Amino acid sequence: MKKDSALQIYIDLLKERSPRPLTINEMNTLLGISSYNKKAIRAGLDAAIRAGALRSIGKSRYQWMPAEKTRGQEPKAAPRERAQKSPRVEGLYSRVRAGFGFVDVLGPEAEKFRRDILIPEGMEGQAMHGDRVEVEIVRIEKRSDRVVGRITSVVESPHDTVIGILENYHGSWRVLPQNELIPPVLIESGAKPARDDEGLIGIARLTRRPEPHKLPAGELVEVVGSPDDPNVQFLSIVLEHGLRHEFPPEALAEAARLPEDPTPEEFKNREDLRRLPFVTIDGESARAFDDAVYLEPIKGGGWRLRVAIADVSHYVKEGTAIGDEALERATSTYFPDRAIPMLPEALSNGLCSLRPHVPRLSMVAEIELDAGGGRVDSRFYRAVIESHARLTYTQVAAMLSETKTPELDAEREKLGEILEMLRDMRELMRTLYKRRVKRGSLDLDLPEALLDLSEEGRAVGLRLSMRNDAHRMVEEFMLEANKAVASHLGERKIPLAYRIHEPPEPSDVDELNTALEPYGLGVEYDIPVKPINYQALLKALSEHRLSRPLSRMVLRSLKQAQYSTSNHGHFGLGFANYCHFTSPIRRYPDLIVHRQLGRVIDGKFDQALEAAESIAADCAHSSQREREAMDAERAMVDLKKAEFMLGHLLEEEEGTIVSVTSFGFFVELDAYPVEGLVHVESLGEEELFFDDVQRVLGNPRSGLAFRLGDRVRVMATNVSLQKRQINFELVERLSQAITGGAPLNFRPRSAGKGPRGGKPGGKPDKSGKPSGKPSGKPSGKPKDKRKQKPEKAPIRKKSRKDKAQRDRKSKKKGGKRR
Numbered sequence: 117m118k119k120d121s122a123l124q125i126y127i128d129l130l131k132e133r134s135p136r137p138l139t140i141n142e143m144n145t146l147l148g149i150s151s152y153n154k155k156a157i158r159a160g161l162d163a164a165i166r167a168g169a170l171r172s173i174g175k176s177r178y179q180w181m182p183a184e185k186t187r188g189q190e191p192k193a194a195p196r197e198r199a200q201k202s203p204r205v206e207g208l209y210s211r212v213r214a215g216f217g218f219v220d221v222l223g224p225e226a227e228k229f230r231r232d233i234l235i236p237e238g239m240e241g242q243a244m245h246g247d248r249v250e251v252e253i254v255r256i257e258k259r260s261d262r263v264v265g266r267i268t269s270v271v272e273s274p275h276d277t278v279i280g281i282l283e284n285y286h287g288s289w290r291v292l293p294q295n296e297l298i299p300p301v302l303i304e305s306g307a308k309p310a311r312d313d314e315g316l317i318g319i320a321r322l323t324r325r326p327e328p329h330k331l332p333a334g335e336l337v338e339v340v341g342s343p344d345d346p347n348v349q350f351l352s353i354v355l356e357h358g359l360r361h362e363f364p365p366e367a368l369a370e371a372a373r374l375p376e377d378p379t380p381e382e383f384k385n386r387e388d389l390r391r392l393p394f395v396t397i398d399g400e401s402a403r404a405f406d407d408a409v410y411l412e413p414i415k416g417g418g419w420r421l422r423v424a425i426a427d428v429s430h431y432v433k434e435g436t437a438i439g440d441e442a443l444e445r446a447t448s449t450y451f452p453d454r455a456i457p458m459l460p461e462a463l464s465n466g467l468c469s470l471r472p473h474v475p476r477l478s479m480v481a482e483i484e485l486d487a488g489g490g491r492v493d494s495r496f497y498r499a500v501i502e503s504h505a506r507l508t509y510t511q512v513a514a515m516l517s518e519t520k521t522p523e524l525d526a527e528r529e530k531l532g533e534i535l536e537m538l539r540d541m542r543e544l545m546r547t548l549y550k551r552r553v554k555r556g557s558l559d560l561d562l563p564e565a566l567l568d569l570s571e572e573g574r575a576v577g578l579r580l581s582m583r584n585d586a587h588r589m590v591e592e593f594m595l596e597a598n599k600a601v602a603s604h605l606g607e608r609k610i611p612l613a614y615r616i617h618e619p620p621e622p623s624d625v626d627e628l629n630t631a632l633e634p635y636g637l638g639v640e641y642d643i644p645v646k647p648i649n650y651q652a653l654l655k656a657l658s659e660h661r662l663s664r665p666l667s668r669m670v671l672r673s674l675k676q677a678q679y680s681t682s683n684h685g686h687f688g689l690g691f692a693n694y695c696h697f698t699s700p701i702r703r704y705p706d707l708i709v710h711r712q713l714g715r716v717i718d719g720k721f722d723q724a725l726e727a728a729e730s731i732a733a734d735c736a737h738s739s740q741r742e743r744e745a746m747d748a749e750r751a752m753v754d755l756k757k758a759e760f761m762l763g764h765l766l767e768e769e770e771g772t773i774v775s776v777t778s779f780g781f782f783v784e785l786d787a788y789p790v791e792g793l794v795h796v797e798s799l800g801e802e803e804l805f806f807d808d809v810q811r812v813l814g815n816p817r818s819g820l821a822f823r824l825g826d827r828v829r830v831m832a833t834n835v836s837l838q839k840r841q842i843n844f845e846l847v848e849r850l851s852q853a854i855t856g857g858a859p860l861n862f863r864p865r866s867a868g869k870g871p872r873g874g875k876p877g878g879k880p881d882k883s884g885k886p887s888g889k890p891s892g893k894p895s896g897k898p899k900d901k902r903k904q905k906p907e908k909a910p911i912r913k914k915s916r917k918d919k920a921q922r923d924r925k926s927k928k929k930g931g932k933r934r
Contacts, residue, residue: 245298301331303336320337481600544592552690654667705735
């Protein structure tokens with residue numbers, strides 16, 4: 117068979133199977149070819165890519181290209197054209213520990229960049245991690261198609277004030293920020309620290325921003341206290357993430373002028389629904405109630421669901437001090453012991469909160485559903501309601517359970533007709549959930565860690581949150597209302613803040629499949645990837661013993677949801693139209709949707725259309741603020757977990773390896789939802805290598821390998837509140853998740869110098885770790901050439917004396933130590 121004709125067989129197969137991409141192994145299996153030269157086939161296919169007949173998907177898959185799609189028509193050609201003109205775009209800068217960084221493009225330009233922009237080390241200018249920056253496009257890497265840029269200016273920064281540990285460094289004072297991605301700040305002016313202030317938390321105001329190879333400088337504002345003080349911890353995270361935690365006097369003055377309750381004059385032109393037994397269902401500690409629900413069956417089958425949402429837009433107008441501050445914050449931020457609200461307390465916990473037995477202004481989504489949960493009709497209007505009961509998730513779950521006690525029976529009797537409505541709600545919830553999943557919605561809701569705090573705010577307990585039917589009822593009803601509002605406004609071509617979640621990139625799915633392959637799992641997909649492609653995997657994971665770590669891996673393969681005026685659908689939920697409408701007390705995009713819905717109700721379509729440009733800007737801003745709030749919330753939980761583990765040092769606990777890196781592996785304990793790092797340097801003398809495709813740390817000659825899912829016994833040996841990190845030491849290996857498996861492709865651990873150093877060995881990702889194929893080879897040959905069996909004995913740190921004894925024994929036997 118001639119070379120050209122052999123290649124054409126593969127191209128014809130790809131054309132037949134289009135648009136599904138295939139690997140060389142998959143093509144040979146389909147063609148029934150058992151003996152082949154993979155290198156020659158790859159060279160031919162790569163030549164076809166250059167000719168425009170095929171394109172590569174991920175690292176190893178090939179896809180047929182229709183003849184009419186020339187390379188000039190590819191979406192990726194647009195950045196090349198822009199690169200020639202050196203355009204400038206704005207985005208959010210994220211630095212990684214290896215020194216380089218990335219910029220997530222914001223605003224209208226974001227849709228032209230399918231990936232973030234790589235900022236090589238030395239091209240970050242004066243930018244710091246978390247800054248909003250302007251980027252000049254420099255070039256496009258041919259191999260990876262990665263857009264490379266240079267930061268030209270800082271547009272906005274949360275780091276005008278920096279908080280961190282005070283350190284006396286060779287006679288000069290400096291502030292070490294809690295986040296290691298932010299450089300130390302030299303103290304050149306301001307208050308002078310006392311000798312015993314070292315180790316305390318200080319606040320510095322920047323007077324000089326950083327430059328390549330030059331640290332920033334600032335003036336010391338004040339020394340605020342000890343790093344283990346809960347109030348100081350709160351302030352540290354607030355300043356680190358640029359959160360606004362104090363309201364301007366103008367906003368507080370406006371809030372003070374509002375009444376405590378709505379007046380009868382405000383009831384005009386609203387439907388009076390105070391007679392209907394609306395209820396709120398929230399957590400025990402909730403103080404602000406955005407939503408209330410009421411459900412009634414329809415004769416002949418079906419349901420009428422009313423979702424009443426606090427009418428925040430009635431009080432919070434554009435251009436007011438309260439409205440401007442709400443936009444700046446864009447979201448509320450929730451910590452284990454406190455919250456930073458988007459609105460002043462007089463509104464969030466008072467006038468806008470749907471408290472029981474008091475009239476409240478609301479926007480109502482009234483949705484008629486058939487017996488199968490399909491939406492038949494919907495109506496939206498302003499109303500005045502009165503919540504008849506403030507219920508909690510735990511309380512509702514208990515009321516709906518089969519448990520019978522005198523106390524529960526008394527509670528059920530007290531609820532009266534509301535109890536029967538709750539039973540109807542559970543029935544409808546189950547119908548809606550089945551319908552949603554059947555249509556492709558993904559169920560990726562993992563339990564979160566819940567912290568128990570002392571009166572002083574210190575962590576004393578840690579457990580996983582448990583969801584029940586009450587949580588699911590509220591969730592399904594809110595999803596239904598959000599979807600109905602998005603469809604209502606979208607059908608009328610009204611600009612709004614859609615909540616979008618785009619499909620994952622095929623290359624990300626390929627990377628996920630490579631990581632899941634050793635566990636016999638994966639995603640079969642076509643292009644574009646569809647939610648249904650993920651469902652079989654999630655079903656398999658639900659019963660897998662590694663469900664939590666593997667599900668987190670699946671989550672990381674998906675894109676992050678965001679707000680946009682361009683509707684791209686919601687991949688995770690499987691919805692074509694979706695927005696956030698149900699929480700205007702704590703999310704600004706919901707308030708945008710309320711304002712647009714109000715304009716439609718009032719017939720002010722021109723005003724609704726004119727708002728398009730400002731809404732687009734507000735969507736980009738809200739997406740950025742949401743990420744910052746999420747990072748801050750995560751940082752506080754990590755800090756509290758570290759604080760909790762201070763009381764459990766040197767306690768041996770069993771756990772599971774949930775992540776493997778070049779610098780070690782992370783273990784999640786069975787006893788508590790806590791993760792800690794077992795650093796590679798603590799694993800003894802044997803040289804270990806890292807396979808960054810299968811995510812395995814080990815030695816290919818000895819067979820020793822640490823993988824995701826391996827069971828180990830560890831103990832916490834070091835806890836840092838400043839870094840919010842927990843370090844474990846391996847006590848014993850208990851069992852392996854996988855024995856055998858695919859051949860490992862290790863690179864030496866020296867190629868990745870841990871979380872702070874080393875140059876990437878392939879195409880970098882945001883974590884600072886290479887995402888391409890391993891580029892390094894093991895440095896140095898293992899001295900013992902005999903084939904070794906996998907290490908099964910407990911691994912413990914050996915003393916120098918033990919090491920010397922082993923060397924002497926090895927010398928006597930004529931062998932050498934591995």
